Every structure is written in C-alpha cells, then in structure tokens.
Amino acid sequence: MFDFIFKRETPEAIKKGNKAIVRIQRFNPEVDEKPYMEEFEVPMTPDTTVLDALHHIKTEQDGSVTFRRSCRHAICGSCAMNINGSNDLACHRPLSESLDYHGKITIKPLPFQPIIKDLVVDRTTFWAQYMKIKPWLIPPDDIPEKEFRMSPEEVEALHNAETCIMCGACYSSCQVVGLNKEYIGPHALLKSFLRTADPRDSIPGERLEIVDGDNGVYRCHTIFNCIDACPKNLNPTEAIETLRKLAQKRLAYEEAREERQKTLNEPIREA
Amino acid sequence: MYRSTGFISFLLRRISGVALVIYLALHMWVIGSVNQGPEVFNARLNAVQTPIFKLFEIALLAAVVYHAFDGIRLLIVHYFDVTDKRKSLFYAAFAIAAILTVAGGVPILMFMLQG
Amino acid sequence: MRTFQLQRYSAIALLIFLTIHMIVVHYPPFHIDFSRIIERLDDPVWKAIDIAFILAVVIHALAGSYMVLTDFQRVGKYKRVLAGLAIVLGVWAMYYGTVTVLNFTPPV
Numbered sequence: 001m002f003d004f005i006f007k008r009e010t011p012e013a014i015k016k017g018n019k020a021i022v023r024i025q026r027f028n029p030e031v032d033e034k035p036y037m038e039e040f041e042v043p044m045t046p047d048t049t050v051l052d053a054l055h056h057i058k059t060e061q062d063g064s065v066t067f068r069r070s071c072r073h074a075i076c077g078s079c080a081m082n083i084n085g086s087n088d089l090a091c092h093r094p095l096s097e098s099l100d101y102h103g104k105i106t107i108k109p110l111p112f113q114p115i116i117k118d119l120v121v122d123r124t125t126f127w128a129q130y131m132k133i134k135p136w137l138i139p140p141d142d143i144p145e146k147e148f149r150m151s152p153e154e155v156e157a158l159h160n161a162e163t164c165i166m167c168g169a170c171y172s173s174c175q176v177v178g179l180n181k182e183y184i185g186p187h188a189l190l191k192s193f194l195r196t197a198d199p200r201d202s203i204p205g206e207r208l209e210i211v212d213g214d215n216g217v218y219r220c221h222t223i224f225n226c227i228d229a230c231p232k233n234l235n236p237t238e239a240i241e242t243l244r245k246l247a248q249k250r251l252a253y254e255e256a257r258e259e260r261q262k263t264l265n266e267p268i269r270e271a
Numbered sequence: 272m273y274r275s276t277g278f279i280s281f282l283l284r285r286i287s288g289v290a291l292v293i294y295l296a297l298h299m300w301v302i303g304s305v306n307q308g309p310e311v312f313n314a315r316l317n318a319v320q321t322p323i324f325k326l327f328e329i330a331l332l333a334a335v336v337y338h339a340f341d342g343i344r345l346l347i348v349h350y351f352d353v354t355d356k357r358k359s360l361f362y363a364a365f366a367i368a369a370i371l372t373v374a375g376g377v378p379i380l381m382f383m384l385q386g
Numbered sequence: 387m388r389t390f391q392l393q394r395y396s397a398i399a400l401l402i403f404l405t406i407h408m409i410v411v412h413y414p415p416f417h418i419d420f421s422r423i424i425e426r427l428d429d430p431v432w433k434a435i436d437i438a439f440i441l442a443v444v445i446h447a448l449a450g451s452y453m454v455l456t457d458f459q460r461v462g463k464y465k466r467v468l469a470g471l472a473i474v475l476g477v478w479a480m481y482y483g484t485v486t487v488l489n490f491t492p493p494v
Contacts, residue, residue, distance in 0.1 A: 085274065111273055173273050175281065180459040214456065214465070218390035221284075221457075222345055223277035224357045238354050244390075285454060292447045303482060306489050339404065342397050349394075 020044040020095055022053050024065060025108040027115050035115065037106075038062075044095055050105065051079055051090040054119075066118040074231065077167030081119050082108040087169035087229040110172035125181045126171050132184060133192040133210055140202045144265030148200050161194035161239060163232050170226035170236050176219055183219040184211060186226035186236035193239035196246065199264060204246075205254035212247035276361045284341050287334035294331055325383040329376040336375075337368040393449040399442040407439065433487050440483035448472040 020042055027035035040061055042053045051069055058065045070076040072091040079090040084098055084106055098105045113121040139148075170186040171177055177185055184192075189211060196207045211217050217240050226236040246253050301315045344364040347353060353360065411423065426432050452472050455461045461468070 082273075087273075175273065175278055176457065178273075179457050180462065182459060182462060212388075214389070218388060219457070221281055222348055223275070223281045224354065225273055225275050225277055227354060227357070228275055228277075229273075235354055237348075238352060241349055241354075244349070248391075288450050289454065292451055295443065295447050299479070299482070303486050306486060306491075335404070339401060343401065346394075346398070 017096065018044055019103070020048075020053065020099055021102070021104045022057065023104055023106045024054075024057070024118070025106075026065075026118055028064075028117055029115075039104075042095075046094075046096055048095040049091055050083060050093045050095050050098060050107065053095050053105075054090060054107070064118075066120050068120055075165055077165035080110060080167035080169045080172075080231070082111055082172075087111075087173045089167060089169070089231045092231055110168055112172050112174070112178035113168075121172070123168055126168050126185065126187065129171075129183075129185045130166070130188045130191065133188045133195075133207065134203075135188070135191045135195065137195060137198065137201055138203050139200055140261045140264065142265065148264050149266055150199055150264075154199050157197055158194055160235055161190050161197075164190055164194075164234055165232060167231060169229040169231055170234075173225040173229035175223055175225065176221055180215070180219065182215045184216050186220070186240070189217060189220070189243060190234065190236040190239045193243050196243065199257070199260050202257070202261065204257050205250055208243070208247045208250045208253070211243055212250070217244045217247060276358050280341055280344075280361050280364070283337060287338045287341075290330070290334045291338060294334075322383060325379060329372070329379055332375045332379070333368070333372040336371045337365070340364040340368045389449050389452055392445055393453065396442045396446040396449065399438075400446055403435070403439040403442055406435070427487070427490050433490075436487050437484055440487070441480060444476050444479045444483070448476050 022040045022042055023037050024040065025035050026032070026038045040057045042048075042056045044053070049072075051072055054065065054067055054069075058067075067079065067081070067090070069079040069091065071078070074089050074092040077089075080087060081090055083090065083093055084100070087110060090107070095105065107119065109115050109119045109121045113123060113126070116122050164187065166187065168187065170190075174183075174186055176183050192207055192211050195201050196204045201207075220237070220240045222237060224237055227234075230236070297319070301312075301319055304311045304315050341364050344360050347360065348357070410426065427436070449472075452465075452468055455468060456465050
C-alpha cells in the first residue's frame with residue numbers, strides 16, 4: 001500500500017523487461033479465513049499474455065493456483081478476471097502492457113460474486129438472470145423454406161449485441177449488481193435487446209414485459225462500468241436505454257413487429 | 272470495488288440526493304411554521320441562522336447544483352446516443368457544478384464574514 | 387407509471403422550477419428580501435407555481451428515496467411497505483405544503 005513511499009529496488013531482470021511479478025489473490029475456503037495476495041515471478045516476452053503467465057505459475061511454480069480458462073482466443077469467455085482493477089479477459093491482455101512501475105500486475109477474481117477458489121467465482125446468479133430473459137430466438141410459426149429476409153439496416157442494428165461471449169466482465173463490474181443480485185444485469189439486458197430488436201423474433205412484447213420492471217431496465221443507474229469492462233467493445237448501457245424507450249411504447253412495437261414478420265419470408269426481389 | 276468516473280458520479284448523486292432529502296425536511300420544519308405566528312417562525316429561523324448553518328448552505332448549494340447538472344447529464348445520455356462521450360460529459364457536469372458552487376459560495380461566505 | 391418515469395418527469399419539472407426559484411428568491415445575492423417574498427406570495431399565480439413546485443419536489447424526493455432504499459437487496463422484500471409509506475408521506479406533505487401556501491397572509 002505504501003509502495004510509493006518505500007520504493008523497493010526493482011530487480012534487474014524486470015528492469016530489462018524479461019521478468020514480471022504477478023500478484024494473485026489466493027483464497028481456499030477450506031483452509032483460509034479470508035483472501036490474501038501472493039506474488040510470483042514469471043518470465044516475460046513481448047507476446048506473453050496474462051493467461052500465459054498464469055499457466056506458467058500453475059505448471060512450474062504452484063499447481064494449486066486455480067483459474068478458469070479454455071480457448072485462449074478471447075471467444076469462450078472463461079478467463080474474465082479483474083486485472084489491475086478493471087475486468088478483462090486474461091487471454092486477451094498482453095502482460096507487458098499491464099505492468100506498473102514496479103513490474104507488477106495484480107490479478108483478482110471478478111468482483112461482487114462469491115469466490116469458490118482463487119480466481120474462480122460462483123456465477124449462479126449470472127446464469128439465473130440470463131435464463132430469466134429467455135435468451136433464445138423464438139421464430140414465427142411459418143418458417144421460410146430457405147432463409148429470413150432481413151435488410152442490411154436491421155442486421156446492422158444487432159451488431160452492438162451479437163458478439164457477446166458471456167464472459168461476465170460487465171455483470172461483475174456493475175455496482176448495482178454488487179448491491180442487488182436481483183437486478184437482471186447488463187449481460188442479460190444486452191441479450192434481451194438483441195432478441196427484441198431482431199425482426200425474426202415473434203415475442204418482443206413479452207420480452208419487453210420481462211425487462212420493464214423495478215429489477216429490469218430501471219435498476220440501471222447509468223454508471224457505464226459495463227462499457228468500460230466489455231472486452232468485445234459492446235455497449236450494454238445504450239442497449240438498456242433503447243429497451244427503456246421501447247418498453248414505453250411496447251404495444252406499438254409489438255404491432256410493428258407483426259407487420260414486419262408478414263414480409264420476412266418473401267422471395268428475393270429481382271434487382 | 273470497481274472505480275470509474277461513472278461510479279464517482281453515482282456515489283455523489285446518491286449522497287447529494289440523500290442530503291437534499293434531509294434538507295427538505297428541515298426546510299419544511301422552518302418555512303412550514305410561517306402561519307403559526309411570528310414568535311414560532313422567528314425562533315425556528317434563528318435556529319438555522321448560525322454560522323455553521325451558513326457553511327451548510329454552501330454545501331447545500333453544491334449538492335443542488337451537482338445533482339441538477341448530473342441529472343442534465345443523465346437526460347442527455349437518455350435522449351441522445353452519446354455513451355462514447357461519457358467521461359467528458361461527467362467532467363463537464365462536475366466542472367459546471369464546481370464553478371457555480373464557487374460563484375455562489377463566495378458571496379455567502381463574504382456575507383457571513385461581514386456579519 | 388413507474389417510479390423511474392415519475393423521477394424523470396419530476397426532474398425535468400424541477401430543473402425549470404428551481405431555475406425560477408433561484409432567480410426570484412436568491413437573486414440579487416447577499417440578502418433575502420422578505421418584503422419581496424410577501425409581495426410575490428400575494429399573487430395567486432405565484433401560489434399556483436409554488437404548489438406545483440412543492441408537488442415536483444415531493445415526488446422527486448420520495449421517488450428518489452424509494453429508489454435508493456430498494457437498491458439494497460435486503461430492503462427489496464419490504465418495497466410494498468415502503469411504497470405505501472411514500473404515498474402516505476407524499477399526500478401529507480402535499481396537504482401541509484398546499485395549506486401553508488394558501489393560508490399564507492403577510493404579517494402587516
């Protein structure tokens with residue numbers, strides 16, 4: 001804490017840039033009373049990611065370090081953790097760019113969720129809230145033989161939400177989630193926006209009814225942490241604001257959707 | 272903890288909001304007695320004319336002005352698609368609130384010191 | 387209408403009323419002129435504006451307090467009690483404020 005007063009000598013290897021100190025928050029509920037920080041020294045090259053460093057610690061130094069990871073391509077959403085105070089994907093973040101003055105990086109589990117062990121958190125509420133909004137597409141009864149005809153503008157409108165990888169970085173950066181786990185959460189509201197705005201979906205009214213509540217879109221207090229946290233540069237706040245506007249004119253929106261779906265499986269027009 | 276400008280604005284908004292609700296109760300207690308005769312009214316008014324309450328008045332001004340401009344910021348975010356300018360908007364709201372607080376606080380202080 | 391909308395519309399009303407209030411009551415600065423306030427409150431239009439101002443303030447304060455409290459998960463299950471309390475408090479505050487403004491007679 002008083003590092004800035006008692007400046008410790010930085011080891012030569014770190015000064016040259018081929019070593020880094022990784023501070024990991026450790027917690028084993030069977031042994032420890034509360035979480036503590038542990039430091040490891042790992043080798044570093046310019047292309048080492050934070051996940052590589054964690055792998056190095058687990059295989060070479062301490063096999064008991066626990067964390068979730070899978071694809072290491074920033075697409076599975078398993079390795080989201082709190083790196084230097086902000087949520088990010090460990091596989092996505094270069095180690096050399098995350099070091100502070102002392103050549104250190106601090107890794108903690110995602111905040112506001114119960115810790116199972118070390119960097120693994122219990123994401124029960126995350127998935128429970130996600131299931132509440134019916135995250136799957138419900139197509140109309142008459143499915144076309146080949147494909148639905150959507151205009152480029154309609155596809156464009158979905159771009160904000162469709163690359164979500166469900167990593168939980170936004171959910172656990174949200175202070176409202178920290179206060180109240182009954183809040184649906186930015187991840188689920190973003191998904192709800194994706195399904196509601198999709199012209200192929202046939203129950204936009206029901207979706208808007210689910211999110212139009214005290215624990216839905218109105219629990220959001222526009223803190224913007226979800227935008228800062230998202231590793232895919234998505235914008236849950238904007239999606240929530242859009243849902244708020246749509247929820248106010250729900251019936252008109254439902255009607256417009258019914259009209260739109262009549263033309264969804266029309267044949268391709270000849271140019 | 273997850274620190275960001277958004278969290279600071281949220282915290283300040285909450286604190287100033289709760290402070291204003293407390294002020295509202297006090298304000299009703301004082302001004303509400305206006306029809307109960309001059310003695311009651313003057314007694315209550317004098318209770319909140321002490322120097323310490325003059326300092327609270329500056330804090331009240333800060334709370335009102337910050338809460339108002341933070342509210343305007345939220346209205347802008349709601350009605351226009353400007354989430355990518357979120358940090359600038361926060362700093363702008365904070366700066367305007369700070370300037371107005373100083374502009375209003377200095378006369379209050381001078382008035383207090385003059386007696 | 388939801389608490390959120392109540393909060394938003396009363397906030398817009400308050401921005402207008404508070405600007406009027408600041409200019410009329412606290413400007414020019416340095417001292418509050420009671421004779422001017424008395425003169426102003428004789429006018430029924432100003433009484434109407436003041437009552438509308440009180441309504442906006444009461445709605446905004448109670449809706450805001452309700453939202454601050456229900457943000458805590460443990461308070462969530464008492465939210466109906468809180469809403470009832472807020473309505474009772476709001477009606478009382480409106481009655482008190484309206485009566486005070488309407489009955490106000492300048493001491494000669």
